[in-house]
Amino acid sequence: MASGQWQALAEQFQVICPSGGGPGAGDPSKQRGQASCGHCVSVAGLQGWVQALLDQGITSFRCPRCPDAPWLWQEVCKLGLFSDEIRAMLETQILAQEGTRASYRQCPRCQHLVQRLEPGPLRTPCLLCSQRARRLCCFCWGCRTDWPDASAHADLHCPLQAALHDAPTIQAPRSSLHSCPSLRACPRCHALLSHTLRGCPLVLCPECQCSFCYRCLELSRGHVSPCPIADRQLVCGGMQ
Ligand SMILES: [Zn+2]
Ligand SMILES: [Zn+2]
Ligand SMILES: [Zn+2]
Ligand SMILES: [Zn+2]
Ligand SMILES: [Zn+2]
Structure with missing residues (x-):
């Protein structure tokens, strides 16, 4: 969406409040909050705007007035005062979008989504759980x-798990690899590999020479096709 359209939509929903309290403060339909960039946001306006953006497939948000101020999903939810039900409904829309895998992860405690902009430390804070518990609540992006x-987390496989989770799905409708994850771990040695999309689904692990099927993850010896696409692998002790 072009920057102009983005701003026009924000104007339409009156997302940003004029500065100063003004008449109407205290009126629930005029509830407002302050975003991390400093702008004052109308709760009702934000709710409509977010829904309109999600309906257009947009799953990353930023301040309509500050071009470089991202509003992470957890901040948007806090500013919009979304109820658990509304939030869960909006999050279903987010997860339905191709390409959100790498930036969203479900908190194991509240089951809501936490967004991050780029791969970083695995220890991921959940704003909602932290607010409710009144202390910093974190979970592992991998497991x-x-x-x-x-200091209390030592599963060496979690970075690998995070990479397997974040990998996009292969979009190649005419290939037999269509809708497989674009990264697999070798079933024997866990080396990460991707398929060139040329040739058959069988691949050879460059690390341990194990030959296996990229779709079903069965070993090539005795492999029967057609085969189902195996789920993303679980290589650490946690949950996918
Ligand atoms: Zn701003
Ligand atoms: Zn949480
Ligand atoms: Zn972990
Ligand atoms: Zn291997
Ligand atoms: Zn197979």
């Missing part, structure tokens, strides 16, 4: 288990 303090 999706609780991560209460910075």
Whole structure:
């Protein structure tokens, strides 16, 4: 969506409030909150705007007035005062969009989505859980288990799990690899590999020479096709 359209839509919903309290403060339909960029946001306006953007397939938000101020999903939800039900409904729309995998992960505690803009540390804070518990609540982006303090997590497979989770799905309708994840771990040694999309689904692991099927993850010896597409692999002790 072009920047102009983005702003026009925000104007239409009156997302940004004029500065100063003004008449109407205290009126529930005029509830407002302050975003991290400093702008004052109308709760009702934000709700309509977010729904309109999601309806157009947009799943990343930013301040309509500050071009470089991202509003992460958890902040949008806090500003919009979304109820659990509304939030869950909007999150279903987010997850239905191709390409949101790498930036959204479900908190194991509240089951709501947490967004991040780029791969970073695995320890991921959940704003909602932290607010409710009045302390910092984090979980692991890889294994999706609780991560209460910075030192207490030692599953060496979690970075690999995060990479497997974040990998987009292959979009190649004429290939037999269509809708497989674009990264697989070798079933024997867990080396990460992707398919060139040329040739058959069978691949050879460059690390351990294990030959397996990229679709069903069965070993090539005795492999029967057609085969189902196996789910994303679970390589650490947590949940997918
Ligand atoms: Zn702003
Ligand atoms: Zn949470
Ligand atoms: Zn982990
Ligand atoms: Zn291998
Ligand atoms: Zn197979």
